[in-house]
Amino acid sequence: MRLLAFLIVILAPVFAFPRLGLHEGYTRLVFDLEAKAQYQVAQTPDTLTLRFSGISVGAADVDVSSPQVASYQVVPGSGGVTVFVRLRPNVEVKTSVLNDGNRRRLVVDVLEVARPTQNPPQASSRPEPPKPRTQPKIVVIDPGHGGVDPGAVGFVVEKEVTLDLALRLRQLLQKEGVEVVLTRSSDTHLSPDKATDLGLRADMAHSKRNLFISIHVNSAPNVAQGIETYYFGHTLEPSLLAQVIRENGGGELGRRLTREAQSVGERLVRDLIAQSNLKFSRQLAHLVQGAMLQATGAVDRGVRQAPFYVIRNARIPAILVEVGFANHPEEGRRLQTSEYRQALATAMSRAILRFLNNGE
Ligand SMILES: [Zn+2]
Structure with a gap:
């Protein structure tokens, strides 16, 4: 026994196998391999099995306790190693291989999926016809x-227009079979503390939903009009500073939350999933902006990036629309009318449906 224990110690790898990374919405396992190493991957609903040949590493049994992975076990055998990864429910596994000279890295990402899978297949003498995949899309309107x-x-008043637009948009989307979650459905705050309020709204953009849209009305000290659509970006154009601070809670708090949102950017640059999500957010922003302009003939103030707190951590495509200026003598009055609001909501719903139906 003493010899066996000794062998396990000297065979234990100097590097972790796998290297583990816990991220919001996914867990990453990285296996560093020699070029000659072979591997196979197999998956059942709750276990991912990876068999490696041509490598030797020590046994391990590690409790991961992430939302996507419960644990993994490394079991050395003759000629190789088997790794069992215990998966949590409702996850999706993506693997990729990075080649770097004579070394390779197998990267396994375990991601939360949008919806729980329906009833697991059951053993039955009568084969059941395949069920169509009709999981409804879920849109969060803020x-x-x-x-x-x-x-x-x-x-x-901004809070009245945004609620009315959200209710109209909800009705239009529901008619098309889309599930809608509103961050509020009446004239209420989520918390009297603005940072908490914005945090609660932002938390609803989690990975079990498909899309997040935050609706706002602009204002400016000088006469300005038009529609603009934002997706998240950590850099801030000086001309947008006042507006972003106002939407992030205003005053000293707004300045603090803007700084916090900006600091998220440094992490985003290194986060591949966040980067790909930003790409989708930009596509969504262009679709919604284009549809609103077409429906209203309003001035085009463009699709832009800014550090809005409410969309800083979204794991799903997320945008913030400014549908017009409350204090512009013409646009402000247009925003009072039911027809104009319905035109805006219809345009948003068309663009959102187009985005969702393109499979994101
Ligand atoms: Zn606002």
Whole structure:
């Protein structure tokens, strides 16, 4: 026994096998391999099995306790090693291989999927016809402000317009079979503390939903009008500073939350999933912006990036729309009318449906 223990110690790899990375929404396992090493991957609903030949590493049994992976076990055998990864429910496994000279890295990402899988297949003498995949898409609509926080005030009050638009948009999407979650459905705040309020809204953009849209009304000290659509970016154009601070809670708090949102950017640059999500957010932003302009003939203020707190950590395509200026004498009055609001909501719903139906 003493010899066996000794052998296990000297065979234990100097590097971790696998290297483990815990990220929001996914768990990453990286296997460093010699070029000659072979591997096979097999998966059942709760276990991912990886068989490696041509390598030797020590046994391990590691409790991961991430939302996607419960644990993994490394079992050395003759001529190789088998790794069992115990998966949590409702995850998807993606593997990729990176070649670097005579070394390779097998990267296994275990991601949360959008919806729980339906009933697991059951042993039955009668084969069942395959069930169509009709899981409804889930859209989160965030009517900006509410309750103690009116938002911009001019010819209209922002919190009233955003709620009305959100309710109209909900109805249009539901008609098309889309599930809708509203961050609020009445004139209320989620918390009197603005940082908590925005955090609660942002938390609803989690990976079990498909899309997040935050609706706002703009205002400016000088006369300005038009529609703009944002997706997250950590750099801030100086001309947008006042607006971003206002939407991030205003005053000293708004400045703090803007700085916090900006600091997220450094992490995003190194996060491949976040980068690919930003690409989808940009596509969604262009679709929604284009549809709103076409429906209203409003001034095009463009698709832009800014550090809005409410979309800083979204794991799904997320945008923030500014549908017009509350204090512009013409646009503000247009925003008062039911026809104009319906035109905006219809345009948003068409663009969202187009985005969802393109498979994101
Ligand atoms: Zn706002």
